[in-house]
Amino acid sequence: MAIKTYKPTTPSRRHMTxxxxxxxxxxxxxxxxxxxxxxxxxxxxxxxxxTVRHRGGGNKKKYRIID
Structure with a gap:
């Protein structure tokens, strides 16, 4: 898998990969x-x-176990 690097168009993009x-x-x-x-x-x-408002609903999610 390769690493994609961005051109420095903003200060934060300079080191973004x-x-x-x-x-x-x-x-x-x-x-x-x-x-x-x-x-x-x-x-x-x-x-x-x-106890925390505005949570809930959405689609079912699964957790993928990685060796």
Missing amino acids: VSAFEGIDKKAKPERSLTEVLKKNAGRNSYGRI
Whole structure:
């Protein structure tokens, strides 16, 4: 996997680098045995009461286990 570097158009871009994911197929689903459910608590505490506002909803997410 290559590292993509940016031209210094702003001071923060001068040292900015990211991983290039050209060789990775984004449409391929991960191996099912290497995924597990990522539990959401939607801003609730151990009593089940909302303690943080404006959280919740959204799509289901999975956690991918990497060796």
